[in-house]
Amino acid sequence: MSAELFPRPAARVAPGAVHLPGRLDAEAQRTLLAACREWARPPAGLRTVRMPQGGRMSVRQLSLGWHWYPYGYARTVVDGDGAPVKPFPGWLGRWAGAAAEAARAVDERVAERGDAATGSAGRPAGAAYAAYDAYAAYDTALVNFYDERARMGMHRDSDEHTDTAVVSFSLGDTCVFRFGTTAGRGRPWTDVELASGDVFVFGGPARRAYHGVPRTRPGTAPAWLGLRGRLNVTVRER
Template identity: 75%
Template sequence: MTGELFPRPAAQIAPGAVHLPGLLGSEAQRELLAACREWARPPAGLRTVRMPHGGRMSVRQLSLGWHWYPYGYARTAVDGDGAPVKPFPPWLGEWAREAVTAAYGRPDATGYDVALVNVYDAAARMGMHRDSDERSPAPVVSFSLGDTCVFRFGRPEGRGRPWTDVELACGDAFVFGGPARLAYHGVPRTRPGTAPPGLGLRGRVNVTVRQH
């Protein structure tokens, strides 16, 4: 899937957590971005998430397959326009299985059925959190488009140190499962203006794939 002239090697960040630089080549990046722009349209399109304590997430988000809201899943956009969630595309599940196979060196047969699309502008951040609302222990697969971000990957025991900061560039994938599946992680900042000029994207789009 990679289109890099000099591919960067995969790197294990923690047991079960693997960074796959440049996994998506330029054609796959354009395909995924075009799909995200279609998914973002209403109904059940891009929204700003309000947390139970009243704060708002600085990223905008949409869901596929199952609608995520703090802290659960539904079949409709219960905290948006109430419309049925858009279907999860099988090809995205295949991309996720390919990423897990590349990360762990063994075939993956997970039936991925959920995707969350997060859209970052230059000021958006993501606080340290765990992806713990799923029933399935299957790995989470993250694809990055647009601006490079600093991805902070910690440990399951808490939000504090130690953690590792990884730069995720356009086309990179990140897989975390096994002992890293419930590790705290976040995005403290992006690097505006680092998106490939030919992609036609200002900001960052992150697509995370998981099994409900």
Template identity: 70%
Template sequence: MSDELFPRPAAEIAPGAVHLPGRLDEQAQAALLAACRRWALPPAGLRTVRMPGGGEMSVRQLSLGRHWYPYGYADTVVDGGGEPVKPFPGWLGEWARSAVRDAVRVAGADVYGTAPGTVPYDIALVNFYGDGARMGMHRDSDERSDAPVVSFSLGDTCVFRFGTPEGRGRPWRDVPLRSGDAFVFGGPSRLAYHGVPRTEPGSAPPGLGLRGRVNVTVRAY
């Protein structure tokens, strides 16, 4: 799925955390980006998230299946206009399950504690990183399910900082995520802190037609 001179191999970054470079080919990237652009339209489209303390996230976001707000889920945009959230597409869940099956081949059959083909993926967050946007260290702990999280990257390359479940500080590993890459984390790393300290503006594949980075994070509620 990659035309790089030296293809990047899949790698386990931490127990249960697997980087899958080039997981989406050019056609799949274009299809996912087109879907993201449809989802970004109102109602319940791309928005700026305001945190409880009054600050705003630099990353703009939308939800599928259930609406995420700090710090929970709802069926409507409860911190906005109250619109019903857009449905989660079944094909995106199958993409996520397929990525988990590939991650199992790297991390081992027992690391996620569930059959990869049966994970009931039903929600997703779509994040848009413009120039200068970043994501602080956090963990995905608002879901009731412990199923692996699957992240797909489009557009500009980012530095993905992956730490431990114990806290936001070191140790961590910085992993470059390029357009088309997937990242799966579950099992011992399901609640690991992670973030995006920076992106590389202008590094997106020219043929994709995207300035900035889009990240689609698929989860089971």
């Protein structure tokens, strides 16, 4: 789907974690951005997340399908305006499923299934479920907006009940995406630059790996997109 002059190859960053550069072409990026702008409108629109300890996330966020809040999911925006969460669109699930399959072609371990409570991938690659259940598994998404000051600390996606691979779409400014291990927030980690249109998929042994965004590169979004800042749409199965 990439229109880059010199396309960057897909790459395995860690066992079960795959970077798909340029996965979304210009038309797909415009489509996703237009949808994000609609989803951002109230009710249940873009909000600032307050953590239980009192801190506030520097990114602004909204949810689809299920509303994420620290540290759980609900059907309404329980830490915001209380409105019902916007529905998760089937087309976004199909995009995510297709990306997960593309990542699986690079590293079969993306599709391993294991113990969701511990994140251990207990089944061999040959037992991976086919075509991500025909894309039916995905039912929730988080949309994060980064302005030039926003960051995301090292964390892991551990509030879901399943271990289906996470699929993350990037729009706008390039970011440094830091991908670590399941052992903790510290080193070792790998820094990957995610540009507009890139997709990152992590599942199997990487499903509960710590990851974050230590910085973005303001002004690097493609001019034709018309976006100042960075949008990240992360698709999951709750």
